[in-house]
Amino acid sequence: MPRLLLPIAPWPFAELGILHHAQLGENRCLSITLSTMSAILALVPIRAGVLPSGGAEVVAEAQGRALLVGEGATEAAEALAGIATHLRAWETPGFAPGEWANRLAPVLRDEAVVLLPASPDGRDLAPRIAAVLERPLLAGAMEIRPGSVSTIRYGGRVLSEHLVNGSVVVTLQPGVRGVEHAHGSAAALEFITPPLAEAAVRDATLEELLPPDVSTMDLSEAPRILGGGAGLDSVERFEQLAQVAALLQASAGATRVITDRGWIAHTRQIGTTGVVVDPRLYIAFGISGAVQHTAGLGQPDHIISINMDEHCPMMDLADLALVADANETLQVLQQRLLALEDSQRTAQV
Amino acid sequence: MTEQMIWTPLQLGPVTVSNRIVFSAHLTNYAEGGLPTEQHAAYYAERAKGGAGLIITEEHSTHPTDWPYEKLIHGFNREVIPGYRRITDAVHRHRVPIFAQINHNGGQASSMYSRLPVWAPSAVADPLFREVPKAVNAAEIAEIVASYALVAGHCVEGGFDGVELQCSHSSIVRGFLSPATNLRTDEYGGSLTNRARILIEIVAAVRAEIGPELALGVRLCGDELIEGGTRIDEAVEVAKMVEATGHVDYINTSIGVATASLFMIEASMHIPPGYAMFIPAAVRAAVDLPVVGVGRFKDPLQAERALSEGLCDLVGVVRGQIADPDFVRKAKAGFTDDTRLCLSCNQECVGRMGLNRWLGCIENPRTGRESLGVGTPQPVTVGRKVLVVGAGPAGMQAAIAAARNGHHVTVCEREAAAGGQVRLAASVPNRVEFGDLVRNQLNECGRLGVEFEYGVTVTAQEVGRRGADSVVIATGARPSTPYWMPEDLAGGSGWIVDVRDVLSGKAQPTGKVLVIDEIGFHHATSVGELLADRGCEVEIITPGMVVGQDLGITLDMENWWIRAGSKGILQTTNSGVMGIEGHTVQLQHHPTGTQLTREPDWLVLALPADPVDELYFELKAAGVDVYRAGDAVAPRRAHSAVIEGERVGAAITSADRTLAIR
Amino acid sequence: MNPADLNPAGLNPAGINLVACVKWAELRPEIDPLHGSVEASQRSSGFSSSDFAAVESALRLAQAWSDQGQTCGVTVLCAGPEGAEDSLRDFFAVGATRVVRVHLAEQRSSAQVAELLASALMPSQLNAQFVICGDVSSDRGSGSVPAYLAHHLGMQQALGLIGLESTDPGSLHATRRLDGGRRERLLLMTAAVISVEGSVATLRRSSLAATLAAKQKTVEVRKQQIDWPTEVNRLRPWRPRARVLAPPAGDDALSRILELTGAQSGSTAARTLRLDPEQAAEAVLEQLAAWGYLDDSLPT
Amino acid sequence: MPDFDVIVVGAGPAGAAAALEAARAGRSVCLLERGPYPGSKNMYGGVIYGRVLDTLIPNWWEEAPIQRWVTRRSTMLMAGDQAVTVDYRCSSWGEAPYNGATAFRPEFDAWLASKAEAAGAVLICSTTATGLLRDGTRVVGVRTDRPDGDLTAQVVICCDGVNSFLAKEAGLYPPSDPANYTLGVKETILLPREVIDERFAVRGDHGVDIEILGCTGEVPGGGFLYTNAESLAVGLVLSLPKLAACGRRPEEMLAELKAHSAIAPLIEGGQVKEYSAHVIPEAGYKMMPELIGDGILVAGDAAAMCLAAGIWLEGVNFAIGSGAAAGQAAARAVQRRDTSSAGLQDYRRRLDSNFVMSDHRKLREAPHLVMSDLAQQQLPRIACGVMEQLFTVTNPDPKPGLRKIIRGQMKLNNLKLRDAISQGMKALRTFG
Ligand SMILES: Cc1cc2nc3c(=O)[nH]c(=O)nc-3n(C[C@H](O)[C@H](O)[C@H](O)COP(=O)(O)OP(=O)(O)OC[C@H]3O[C@@H](n4cnc5c(N)ncnc54)[C@H](O)[C@@H]3O)c2cc1C
Ligand SMILES: Cc1cc2nc3c(=O)[nH]c(=O)nc-3n(C[C@H](O)[C@H](O)[C@H](O)COP(=O)(O)OP(=O)(O)OC[C@H]3O[C@@H](n4cnc5c(N)ncnc54)[C@H](O)[C@@H]3O)c2cc1C
Ligand SMILES: Cc1cc2nc3c(=O)[nH]c(=O)nc-3n(C[C@H](O)[C@H](O)[C@H](O)COP(=O)(O)OP(=O)(O)OC[C@H]3O[C@@H](n4cnc5c(N)ncnc54)[C@H](O)[C@@H]3O)c2cc1C
Ligand SMILES: Cc1cc2nc3c(=O)[nH]c(=O)nc-3n(C[C@H](O)[C@H](O)[C@H](O)COP(=O)(O)O)c2cc1C
Ligand code: SF4
């Protein structure tokens, strides 16, 4: 086989190109090259208005063209503001991979690349779609380039580069792409209802959707976080922080001062040398807001800071800055929340 | 987060690096007579031993017209080769590859040392050197290209594994690339292709000289941060051209121009971490060559994150490894916490370069003195009981040096925590990293088994009671009382207070505050900022030509000006306090003798301090084996405290010399 | 279950056939980080903990349903090379009634593997009512084989399970992991394909007698003509995807410097209140209520 | 009817050899191994002496998985920052029939066990023998950790390595004395093949074996450095009780050896791949148990047939030799239908007639000698001291005479001529 040497060949596209020509005859797929391909569509399974992990990434990768499937499309579309440009949605309850694949097939047939996130739902839906459309599935991709898709192998230690010269279904590994933080308004949403498929497929029956356990959940995924800093006075106070957090369905984090002291596990440290988080709500108790801490804070929608020092950076960042003793405030909060919970419980009974 | 990417080897053309941490190029001022020295070899070898994946030496000049500072290595002189060999042999012993950075500084230089006109693409004077260069002609361009090849040849002979072309922040190539300094109308000016022509020619010439066995890298600037200069889009285009030559194995990146925006290259702690990462990220998205990202990386986790997020393929850690040569080794062994984190203070590394002194580090007395064996353990046969008074930087370093040699050390500190004045200095906005000095020393003390007792004010009786063999006095400094201080206000209880009183919370100024800066460093400026943040109306007055004079050396000046401006801090120079009358401060503008007055609510003083040395003299008189270090000798800065502590601690000898065998 | 109840082919048409699919894979591959090449060795190949969990889950379900009077058989099915046979044989020792290997000498795409397996699972063949797979393989890690199987066999699917409870013979409750820490509970009836995480069950230890006896058993081997093209792919070392960070936008140098250094930033708090702790806690709760954090029970 | 004729516990070199020989003789054999495969957990220094294999597996060198053939053996005496090395090279050791080789145990043991399997032995891995089954005093099988895990046989051969609790359970061991044990610690350090070739001045598949005395401070012991194909093995052997008494950590002492100026340049820049530790029966002949009981034999490390005192590290060859003998003896006893202690005495005869016992008997004082103060402390210091004085040029002072130097060094190190001579005689007797 002749070897074509480009002046630079860090990735072996040139060689692969030849390989691929050699294989062309055996390939069963329609020949559309990705570089000229018109259509890449993100197919995003949603639940209760929430995007799956990697949901925004696939939409960005598909240059904004997306089809949302599941419950709560309007809400999910908001989370895609500035990312999605062309949005369609099929409102349908639960998660029914078999039925969805069958009914979506006609809608997807003309898309050269159907891209799903490799989230639990995306991962399980993609093979069904690929099977119905009778095209290859490239699962757990890192990147889609013209003519090739690289997928992740051996737990992220190796990349497998696939030449693509036909229509494919791809799942994108969440987190590998990232999304530029975009501002903008939500794209217009066009609702569709794919026709019923001829052949009925059986899917499992959903009995119950269980909420996450905030106390053990990975901080980087937590939507609500209560952070504690050197302003909190003891290990016990951090137990209290964790309790209050749990009552608010939030996770607890801390600054390096605290993790250095061993008051809370290192995995709970927020910041450049800890976990980078991106909650919607952040409540800071006795945190000064050093840049090493705030650099790992993401972009919360809402911040409350409780601190004795009115002028520290954390107070400046806050939507609500309370000049108060964080320890006692926490104490009172705990009492109030427990009381609230009790009253709710009795109300229910 | 566990590190993973950072430990993955990578191929840079013919060279394999075993991890992703690069000791990127930087001046050291270790050269003598234009030649590399033993100190160079020892310095780089120490970092190689510490596990750096790749070492890139400081720049070597390619041509006699390039001699901007005294201690530059004259790569064009064949006599450098034995010195090169010494460096590469020393580094190769640790199986770490080493590249040479070669460069011509172009117009960013002066003719002072070379006594030759400075060469540049166009006759545009550099803002720092303020010297109009000679615009080179075609023959001279060819000569420059040839000079790169010549020096690259020396590097091959000298045993280097690769060559890096510094085309980034202080270079004639940068001069050509930048529309701000290249006004040519020939084929070397105008379009980007033309401006990049010399770079492409140099790349070809150097590759031809070094052959396929050595790696070739190009360091590019992503944003010069000067008016009309190179910006990221063009930098990315240049990177693509460089890749297209097929001769280059990796791209290093940088930001700013050494003579106009140096403070952005060697960013101090006021600049957020990761500030320059948009550059390698953009380059990496456009080319497939491995890309190095640099700038304020001090922690392996931070490096891991940049690598795994795909912002770069290698991370340059310069000051991090100046401060701790074992940066990589410690991280790899899982002792990240033991790393002596760089403070990004710029005091003894960058700061000394501008002063034409050899490179050191505020917290590592060994840096720059590796070849002399400073900091090498000299175990004593029989350890002494050593009592250190004061847990400031001087006391803790003395404890470290003594414990390292096998003495039994106890540190007594009056306060409830270690750190002395450093704790105060680090308590202002954006200067927390200075406090890592204390954290690092405490960590090291912990590893060496030094014992600490807090809340103990040591007196002569206390020393007697404890019966230590040797005592180190590191009691620091206290505010001085200026001659003009009204007697009833001395002691910092009234409206006239020291910066330390403000930082410790003893005084809480409000309203109109006048800060006097007679030290010319962070003392006045940082407290001024703190008070402005608290809503005070702040004016800083100094007898010097500028407020915070030495901030220039540490590259903090530019940002200080920006922040002072935005916080409404007033700066008045060339004026000193003459006296106080009631609540009126009498000042004199000394160049003109003009009298000024101010009536502030508070007067905050940053003045040269007094040593706390009474205990020392008392013990000395009593015949105790006593030493003194740091501000207690003469109030200066933290670096003096650290090196004195080191010297004193290392000087404590074995308890019983007669037992020493060899 | 009593092998004597089964017909000569090892199957009881009236009973429930559980099939555990296991993948012979490189468990601790030596990967050359420079070139991405994977060095496989017989000794580091084996079945993953999730595959073992699949077999154990099948055995437990079979046991539970047998106890309720249902005839159940457990078959272990593997598409793999001959080298897998020694280890496959061990499944006899833990109680598998049949062990079948579909011959597959090289790495194939998940779709192709699924096709091979599906043809072995068809009613005319193994006639599987429940197919239990491991969650993801250690090499490919796509977890897509079971979904393909569900498609080919027209079965229900529930993948990535972290919990499994049997109820009546032929139906089970499964807990499936979703993202963001959420989970769902599903009800499955014959016929279904499920995949389980390794934490679901640990494979039992076989008795010594069974271990010795298993040495004498034979793994059924099926050879199938495969004429599909091999995957056109090439391994290279992991290199994270390039990610672009927004560069400073300002046109003049100073504004870009300001953007990079943040020297002038320092927003001020939208609302600052000096309060005693009682009031402060109250203020926090009021604010949270106003933002809508206190009413919904599911954080989003 | 027992399940097997012979059960061999432990698929190390001893067990594999025993199973091989017994199976070859036509007996039904079960080879039990607790690891997932033979050799999976076994560690040692790194050199195997292959002569013993000649009869067992003809032309073994053509197929055995080895790293390098040892063609260079050095003995190094260390004191302070000094070292004296005696270096021996022999290129014929690099050709068939070879002498010693470095090898990885997971590869070597698995290979040897596969030979036994090929001969008909049934290998059962991931199975630990937890006790003996007895009928009166007679051993009739083993209990394993598997459900229903009893297994019966006419003869059980214990090859379960050092601290064999099966042999102890059978009452074959006297109460154990910690002084008879040493601790081996080892690091595997990765270096490219070319670098090893260059640093150790060897080519191709030739390798080096360095034994070191005087590198263990106050703890009696020794050190070693072996070359594998693309890695080095550096380790220490340390007297267990003395190690415990001195309160130092073995990895710390190993770090010290690695930093020594005679070793550091050899390993510089290498990456540590793994650290492991293992106990070794050091006292050899003197601590050997009863080797034969009713229905039971003990071989290899389980029978303390290991020479591992300080610089001495031979065990695999003894393990194979004794294992093979046990296998043969067991097969014969089964065939003759007398597997009582008396019927198994053939094992003893076989051992006595080959190198296993004669070496051990001859060298029975060796561990003691090598671990003595003289060898550990005085000898290295004197050797280094003598060299230092001999080679330090003291002009204009005249050179001292060699005899004077030696006497001076002996005095400095508190060695009396009388003791030196008596120890020397003892050494001659021991090794002669
Ligand atoms: C290289 C490096 C990396 C770092 N990485 C991280 C990182 O990843 N994450 C991180 O968090 N930090 C990190 N840091 C440390 C960081 O710089 C700060 O030191 C740290 O974030 C400060 O934590 P803090 O706010 O809890 O403590 P402080 O800065 O001491 O602030 C305590 C705050 O509590 C307030 N307070 C005190 N008492 C009370 C009270 N009773 N009620 C209310 N308020 C009170 C004070 O006013 C103050 O604002 C890093 C530092 C360095 C040098
Ligand atoms: C506001 C401010 C900003 C500064 N900024 C910088 C800067 O940016 N860079 C720089 O290099 N330097 C700076 N310095 C100076 C620097 O902090 C000092 O030079 C340095 O801390 C001196 O160290 P030392 O160990 O000698 O003394 P100190 O740091 O003063 O430590 C002395 C210690 O001894 C203790 N002590 C005293 N007497 C007794 C006793 N009898 N018994 C027990 N304990 C006792 C004290 O409590 C104290 O902890 C700054 C100083 C100030 C005040
Ligand atoms: C640090 C060190 C360095 C050495 N260097 C050398 C050297 O360079 N050259 C040399 O020739 N010798 C060396 N030796 C000695 C050599 O390793 C041993 O002598 C040799 O391995 C003994 O073989 P063996 O078969 O008797 O026992 P082992 O190799 O210990 O094998 C025993 C086997 O039995 C298995 N087992 C144990 N208990 C049970 C049980 N209850 N049930 C089932 N299986 C069980 C174990 O898993 C193991 O596989 C060294 C030893 C050490 C510790
Ligand atoms: C004292 C000093 C001198 C430097 N000199 C050079 C140089 O000669 N060539 C160069 O390319 N970069 C030079 N640099 C820039 C460094 O390579 C690096 O980009 C910068 O220090 C930021 O990295 P850091 O935050 O890890 O220190 C120098 C840096 C320092 C601290
Ligand atoms: S403070 Fe230093 S180490 Fe920490 S994140 Fe910033 S640059 Fe990195």
Ligand code: SF4
């Ligand atoms: S002097 Fe300061 S900035 Fe320079 S290396 Fe040392 S700690 Fe870092």
